[in-house]
Amino acid sequence: MTTNTNTATATATTTAATTNSAPTSASRPRALSAPRTAATAARVLRQLRHDPRTIALLILIPCVMLVLLRYVFDGSPRTFDSIGASLLGIFPLITMFLVTSIATLRERTSGTLERLLAMPLGKGDLIAGYALAFGILAIIQSALATGLAVWFLGLDVTGSPWLLLLVALLDALLGTALGLFVSAFAASEFQAVQFMPAVIFPQLLLCGLFTPRSDMHPVLEAISDVLPMSYAVDGMNEVLKHTDMTPTFVRDALIVAGCALLVLCLGAATLRRRTA
Numbered sequence: 001m002t003t004n005t006n007t008a009t010a011t012a013t014t015t016a017a018t019t020n021s022a023p024t025s026a027s028r029p030r031a032l033s034a035p036r037t038a039a040t041a042a043r044v045l046r047q048l049r050h051d052p053r054t055i056a057l058l059i060l061i062p063c064v065m066l067v068l069l070r071y072v073f074d075g076s077p078r079t080f081d082s083i084g085a086s087l088l089g090i091f092p093l094i095t096m097f098l099v100t101s102i103a104t105l106r107e108r109t110s111g112t113l114e115r116l117l118a119m120p121l122g123k124g125d126l127i128a129g130y131a132l133a134f135g136i137l138a139i140i141q142s143a144l145a146t147g148l149a150v151w152f153l154g155l156d157v158t159g160s161p162w163l164l165l166l167v168a169l170l171d172a173l174l175g176t177a178l179g180l181f182v183s184a185f186a187a188s189e190f191q192a193v194q195f196m197p198a199v200i201f202p203q204l205l206l207c208g209l210f211t212p213r214s215d216m217h218p219v220l221e222a223i224s225d226v227l228p229m230s231y232a233v234d235g236m237n238e239v240l241k242h243t244d245m246t247p248t249f250v251r252d253a254l255i256v257a258g259c260a261l262l263v264l265c266l267g268a269a270t271l272r273r274r275t276a
Contacts, residue, residue: 033125036125036129037125037128037129037132038129038132039129040125040126040128040129040130040132040133041129041130041132041133041136042133043129044103044129044130044133044134045133045136048103048133048137054099054103055137057095057098057099058095058096058099058137058141059137059140059141059144061091061095062088062091062092062095062141062144062145063144063145063148065087065091066084066087066088066091066145066148066149066153067148067153069083069084069087070084070149070153070154077154077156080153080155081155081156081157081240082240083209084149084153084155085149085155085157085164085236085237085239085240086207086208086209086232086233086236086237087209088145088146088149088155088164088168088236089167089168089170089171089232089233089235089236090171090204090207090209090229090232090233091145092138092141092142092145092168092169092171092172092175093171093172093174093175093178093200093229093232094175094196094200095141095175096134096137096138096141096172096173096175096176096179097175097176097178097179097182097196097199097200098179098193098196099134099179100130100134100175100176100178100179100180100183101178101179101180101182101183101186101192101193101195102179102183102189102192102193103130103179104130104179104180104183105183105186105188105189105192106189108183109188123268123269124268126268127180127264127267127268128264128268130176130180131173131176131177131180131264134176135172135173135176138169138172138173138175138176139169141172142165142168142169142171142172143165145168146161146164146165146168147161149164150164157239157240158239158240158241158242158243159238159239159240159241159242159243159244159245160239160245163235163239163245163249164236164239166253167232167235167236167239167252167253167256170232170253170256170257170260171229171232171256173257173260174228174229174232174256174259174260174263176260177259177260177261177263177264177267178199178200178263180263180264180267181263181264181266181267182195182199183267184267202223202227203227203228203229203230204229206220206223206224206227206229206230207224207227207229207230207232207233208224208230208233208234208237209233213225213230228255228256228259228260231251231252231255231256232252232256234248234252235249235252235253235256238252
């Protein structure tokens with residue numbers, strides 16, 4: 001009788017300890033928490049600090065591409081002026097997409113993501129923390145690229161360079177959001193890179209960089225109307241042509257920001273603990 005009683009007590013104690021150590025879905029936090037989000041962002045930044053190659057890719061590659069582009073069109077500065085501003089937003093989007101998708105997938109395949117989600121940390125906190133960390137890097141990246149293009153490479157813009165910086169930053173945040181979203185559907189880093197032709201290249205071809213969208217086939221023009229990169233390029237062109245902030249620029253900026261927020265929400269909804 002005593003043995004049975006002790007066994008039942010031990011079982012109950014073990015069950016209670018297990019319940020207390022592994023939060024159930026009912027006890028998992030649902031609302032975003034500023035401290036949890038900030039802690040996640042700080043952890044991501046600490047990891048990136050020890051990865052100089054990733055920092056170089058994020059910070060230096062867009063600047064190197066702009067310098068290369070400037071001297072490719074050395075004999076035709078007006079060509080650089082016409083497409084330089086658009087690429088000022090496209091380059092950060094591409095680099096942030098690549099780095100964010102691979103970094104998030106690495107967290108999942110290494111088991112880090114599973115351990116984090118076993119803690120009192122919601123998916124929204126995790127996604128918001130990643131967005132905040134890479135958003136800080138996006139600010140640095142966009143500021144360096146914009147300053148380089150305007151003040152050192154002679155990019156001629158009619159409007160304020162600060163508006164160029166705003167669109168470049170929104171593009172970088174959009175790239176971060178897209179990277180977080182597609183990482184949920186990749187099983188390896190190679191697959192994450194494979195999403196680039198599917199997600200980025202169609203937007204690049206249809207955004208109006210190579211030809212005005214109004215000159216495209218009506219079907220392609222209709223598709224381009226729902227792609228966020230189209231509005232990023234339109235916003236950059238507004239800064240090139242107008243001295244003041246126009247209603248069209250405001251619309252374009254809000255659409256890009258809204259798309260980034262929407263994709264972040266989708267990323268939180270589709271986030272999985274580990275790759276199958």
